[in-house]
Every structure is written in C-alpha cells, then in structure tokens.
Amino acid sequence: MEIHSSKRLEHFKTGIFAFLDEKRIEMEKKGRKVVNFSIGTPDFTAPDEVVASLVNGASKPETYGYTLTEIPELKDALCKYYKRRFNCDIFPDEITATNGSQEGIGHLAMALCDKGDIALLPNPGYPIFSAGAYLGGADEYYYPVLEENNYLPKLDEIPEDVLKRAKYIIVSYPSNPVCAIAPDEFYDELIAWAKKHNIIVVHDNAYSDIIYDGNIGGSFLSHEGAKDVGIEFFSLSKSFNLTGARVSFAIGNKEVVAAIKKLRSQYDFGIFRPIQEAAVTALTEDYTEFLENQRMKYQLRRDALCDGLSAIGWKVPKGKGTMFAWMPIPEKFTSSEAFCFELLEKTGVLCTPGSAFGSLGEGYVRFALTKTVEETQMAIKMIDESGILK
Ligand SMILES: Cc1ncc(COP(=O)(O)O)c(C=O)c1O
Known part of the structure; x- marks a missing residue:
C-alpha cells in the first residue's frame, strides 16, 4: 500500500536541518569533535x-x-x-x-x-x-x-x-x-x-x-x-x-x-x-536569585562568544536578550546555509542558518548560548585554527 501525507504537509521542508544533522552524525561517527550551537534547549536544570x-x-x-x-x-x-x-x-x-x-x-x-x-x-x-x-x-x-x-x-x-x-x-x-x-x-x-x-x-x-x-x-x-x-x-x-x-x-x-x-x-x-x-x-517559590544567576551565566556566554569571535576577525554584535546570538555571516560568504555547512565541515562548529527564520534571515546565523564559556572558547579556537575566516 502506498501512503502519502496530506498536501498540507508538503509545505514543510526538513531541508537544511536534516542535511546539517546528517553531516553532524557522520562527523561524530568518524570521531570528529562537533560543538553543537544549533539546539535551543537549555543545558541548565530546573530548580530542585x-x-x-x-x-x-x-x-x-x-x-x-x-x-x-x-x-x-x-x-x-x-x-x-x-x-x-x-x-x-x-x-x-x-x-x-x-x-x-x-x-x-x-x-x-x-x-x-x-x-x-x-x-x-x-x-x-x-x-x-x-x-x-x-x-x-x-x-x-x-x-x-x-x-x-x-x-x-x-x-x-x-x-x-x-x-x-x-x-x-x-x-x-x-x-x-x-x-x-x-x-x-x-x-x-x-x-x-x-x-x-x-x-x-x-x-x-x-x-x-x-x-x-x-x-x-x-x-x-x-x-x-x-x-x-x-x-x-x-x-x-x-x-x-x-x-x-x-x-x-x-x-x-x-x-x-x-x-x-x-x-x-x-x-x-x-x-x-x-x-x-x-x-x-x-x-x-522565590526564584529571584536562581534567575539572576542564570541570566549572568547566559550573559557571560554571550560575551565569550561575541567578544571571542570579534577578536579572531568575525565582527559580531552582542544581542540584548534570549538564549541566542544572532550575527551576520563573514563577508566573503553569500549564503547562510552554505556558510553553516562549510563551518561544520571545516571546524566542527554547528549553528543555525538565518534563512530558517525567513527570507530576511538570509546572510545571518544563530548560535544558541548552550555551551559553557570554556566550550565556547574551544569552539572559537576551532574556528580560528581552521582558517575559514581568512
Ligand atoms: C520565541 C519563542 N517562542 C516560543 C518558543 C516555544 O516555547 P515553549 O517551550 O513554551 O513551547 C520558543 C522556543 O524556543 C521560542 O524561542
């Protein structure tokens, strides 16, 4: 029996996400280190x-x-x-x-x-x-x-x-x-x-x-x-x-x-x-302190990512909120999907192409602030050493 989903569902393309994820799995299987900044779920935990x-x-x-x-x-x-x-x-x-x-x-x-x-x-x-x-x-x-x-x-x-x-x-x-x-x-x-x-x-x-x-x-x-x-x-x-x-x-x-x-x-x-x-x-419960600590941790991560990338020649702005950073792709690239793919392949760093958020997201990428400052600094080193920004 042949089963087809509704025409309604054909509207949704898995495209670039599936493609980048397959690439990530393939790289990990080969023992390559991948630092995944694409997932928007916190690595912090709920209050006890x-x-x-x-x-x-x-x-x-x-x-x-x-x-x-x-x-x-x-x-x-x-x-x-x-x-x-x-x-x-x-x-x-x-x-x-x-x-x-x-x-x-x-x-x-x-x-x-x-x-x-x-x-x-x-x-x-x-x-x-x-x-x-x-x-x-x-x-x-x-x-x-x-x-x-x-x-x-x-x-x-x-x-x-x-x-x-x-x-x-x-x-x-x-x-x-x-x-x-x-x-x-x-x-x-x-x-x-x-x-x-x-x-x-x-x-x-x-x-x-x-x-x-x-x-x-x-x-x-x-x-x-x-x-x-x-x-x-x-x-x-x-x-x-x-x-x-x-x-x-x-x-x-x-x-x-x-x-x-x-x-x-x-x-x-x-x-x-x-x-x-x-x-x-x-x-x-009063979680004022819990929330303040968490906010500070995210802010330190944002600073480590944005300052770190800027220091190696990829000038990126600091966002004002959310657990993400949003940045223009380096000048020599013209497509955010192509850039994400090359970034992953050459450096092991995975982020989300801005085009996934609409046509005006083209030319940008999104990093989730879900890695510790140390992991973020390691990812920046991987980007720097790969030569992708040269
Ligand atoms: C802007 C925005 N709205 C809604 C959601 C979904 O939140 P919830 O977990 O409450 O479904 C997210 C999750 O990333 C989000 O970024």
Missing part, C-alpha cells in the same frame, strides 16, 4: 523543588487521570506571580494553559481566523509563527524586523488593504532569532494601533528572564489597555529549564483566551497533574 514536586506527584497513582483543564492552584499561582513579577493584575478567566507556547501559537490561527484573514508576522521570526498561521488557513503578511528600525515593526508601513484583513499580529521581545528587546513606548503605540485597526495583539514572551546588560524583562499585559486588544504567551520553558515538561500559558483578553480554550478542549485532555503541580512550585 520543582523537580521534587513533579517526582512527588508522579509517585501517586491517582494523579494519572485526565486533568481536562488547569488545576485551580495553578491559575492562582500564575495570578500571584504576574502581580509579583510584572505588577500586573490577571484573573483566572484570562488564563489558559497550553502544552508549551509552541502548541498554543501553533493553533492560534485555527482558533481565530477564517478564510481570507491575515496573520501579521515578523521576518525574520520564530518558525511556529508562520507554521501556525499556515496550518490554520490564514494568509501570512510579513513585516520586516530590521536593525535600522531597532528590530521593531514599522506599523504605519503596513498597507491599508492588509490591515483591513489582518486578524492578529505576533510580536515577540526579547526576540528569537534577532535577540532584540522593545522599549515600553512600543507596546503603548502597538495597543493604540491595534485598537484603531481592530487587530488582536499576540505577544510571545518566552524570554522575559533572559535579558542582558541590566535591562529588566516585562510583560505586554502590564501596559494600559493590553487586555482589550490581546494576549501574551508566557512560558516556563526557558526561565525554569522546563522545556520538556511542556507548560506555558495564553493570558489576557477573555474572548481570545476562550477561543483558544474551546479549540484546545477538542483535542487536548489537559496537562499531566504532576507537571501542573511542578509549575505551581516554580511560580510560587
């Missing part, structure tokens, strides 16, 4: 008490049933966390948990859009923004995220006919992959613009705790009028190193949250109770 909550919950047979929805303690803990951390009042009916922001954002267009509706998305941007819009049948319009505009959208340059059909806009700061942050005024302008054009704002706040140089991560929801126009995805993945546990939230406008909830109730039976209990611990 959070792990203990999960273990404790998982040891009780009665926790293995469907939860169907959030346990009340989880919503309560999140409301208190938002007040403490962002000085922002949120209420239980303004919250729905998702299996990671990835899942929530992936289903957003399905919950909000009809045929002909447009999703306004950043280019370059995190890939689920575009995949979710496509899977939900929305048309995609990409706004450029450029250094000359401080990586902020030029909202007044979006054409009128696009605005008329636009259902939602996704913005995300600190932003993956460009590592930029947004000033407070930006959110105020965005809220006024969204009200004027009747466009839902979706702020993806995955990196509120990974922000550098003394800046402090905030919440879109702490801005006046935010809940009238939109929602925020808030993830425990990167702050608390819980990427595998899959627990995040869509928070804000009640109607938008209700739509996401209604859709989710069709295909999901709720997050495993011990994971919800672990999330309660993460949101309730």
Whole structure:
C-alpha cells in the first residue's frame, strides 16, 4: 500500500536541518569533535523543588487521570506571580494553559481566523509563527524586523488593504532569532494601533528572564489597555529549564483566551497533574536569585562568544536578550546555509542558518548560548585554527 501525507504537509521542508544533522552524525561517527550551537534547549536544570514536586506527584497513582483543564492552584499561582513579577493584575478567566507556547501559537490561527484573514508576522521570526498561521488557513503578511528600525515593526508601513484583513499580529521581545528587546513606548503605540485597526495583539514572551546588560524583562499585559486588544504567551520553558515538561500559558483578553480554550478542549485532555503541580512550585517559590544567576551565566556566554569571535576577525554584535546570538555571516560568504555547512565541515562548529527564520534571515546565523564559556572558547579556537575566516 502506498501512503502519502496530506498536501498540507508538503509545505514543510526538513531541508537544511536534516542535511546539517546528517553531516553532524557522520562527523561524530568518524570521531570528529562537533560543538553543537544549533539546539535551543537549555543545558541548565530546573530548580530542585520543582523537580521534587513533579517526582512527588508522579509517585501517586491517582494523579494519572485526565486533568481536562488547569488545576485551580495553578491559575492562582500564575495570578500571584504576574502581580509579583510584572505588577500586573490577571484573573483566572484570562488564563489558559497550553502544552508549551509552541502548541498554543501553533493553533492560534485555527482558533481565530477564517478564510481570507491575515496573520501579521515578523521576518525574520520564530518558525511556529508562520507554521501556525499556515496550518490554520490564514494568509501570512510579513513585516520586516530590521536593525535600522531597532528590530521593531514599522506599523504605519503596513498597507491599508492588509490591515483591513489582518486578524492578529505576533510580536515577540526579547526576540528569537534577532535577540532584540522593545522599549515600553512600543507596546503603548502597538495597543493604540491595534485598537484603531481592530487587530488582536499576540505577544510571545518566552524570554522575559533572559535579558542582558541590566535591562529588566516585562510583560505586554502590564501596559494600559493590553487586555482589550490581546494576549501574551508566557512560558516556563526557558526561565525554569522546563522545556520538556511542556507548560506555558495564553493570558489576557477573555474572548481570545476562550477561543483558544474551546479549540484546545477538542483535542487536548489537559496537562499531566504532576507537571501542573511542578509549575505551581516554580511560580510560587522565590526564584529571584536562581534567575539572576542564570541570566549572568547566559550573559557571560554571550560575551565569550561575541567578544571571542570579534577578536579572531568575525565582527559580531552582542544581542540584548534570549538564549541566542544572532550575527551576520563573514563577508566573503553569500549564503547562510552554505556558510553553516562549510563551518561544520571545516571546524566542527554547528549553528543555525538565518534563512530558517525567513527570507530576511538570509546572510545571518544563530548560535544558541548552550555551551559553557570554556566550550565556547574551544569552539572559537576551532574556528580560528581552521582558517575559514581568512
Ligand atoms: C520565541 C519563542 N517562542 C516560543 C518558543 C516555544 O516555547 P515553549 O517551550 O513554551 O513551547 C520558543 C522556543 O524556543 C521560542 O524561542
């Protein structure tokens, strides 16, 4: 019997990722040292008490049933966390948990859009923004995220006919992959613009705790009028190193949250109770010091990578947030995919081509800050000694 996937799936190409990964495996089999900066999962670990909550919950047979929805303690803990951390009042009916922001954002267009509706998305941007819009049948319009505009959208340059059909806009700061942050005024302008054009704002706040140089991560929801126009995805993945546990939230406008909830109730039976209990611990204990230490470690890694590469002749800027570094490829190269392949082959250093994040990512690469300072310095030495920059 011949089996074919849906035409819908043909849209997604594994292309360069599969190719680079095959090359990595082949090199490792031959005993070559590979330093992999392409994976965006932290090498740090979750706080002990959070792990203990999960273990404790998982040891009780009665926790293995469907939860169907959030346990009340989880919503309560999140409301208190938002007040403490962002000085922002949120209420239980303004919250729905998702299996990671990835899942929530992936289903957003399905919950909000009809045929002909447009999703306004950043280019370059995190890939689920575009995949979710496509899977939900929305048309995609990409706004450029450029250094000359401080990586902020030029909202007044979006054409009128696009605005008329636009259902939602996704913005995300600190932003993956460009590592930029947004000033407070930006959110105020965005809220006024969204009200004027009747466009839902979706702020993806995955990196509120990974922000550098003394800046402090905030919440879109702490801005006046935010809940009238939109929602925020808030993830425990990167702050608390819980990427595998899959627990995040869509928070804000009640109607938008209700739509996401209604859709989710069709295909999901709720997050495993011990994971919800672990999330309660993460949101309730005081992790200020834990988060500060972690932020400093990421910042030291960023400095080691960016200063180290600049010192060997590859001038790279320092990003302002996220667990990544985003940099233009060395001048003599013209394609980010070709550069990544040659970098891997000649040096054993693996990073992600910027083109994976949209057409405007071409000419750039992304490094995840998931290696220690020592490993990062070793990788820089490998790059230097290979002669690839000469
Ligand atoms: C910008 C951005 N949004 C969302 C996610 C997914 O987060 P979660 O683990 O909550 O699904 C990531 C993960 O790398 C991300 O970089």
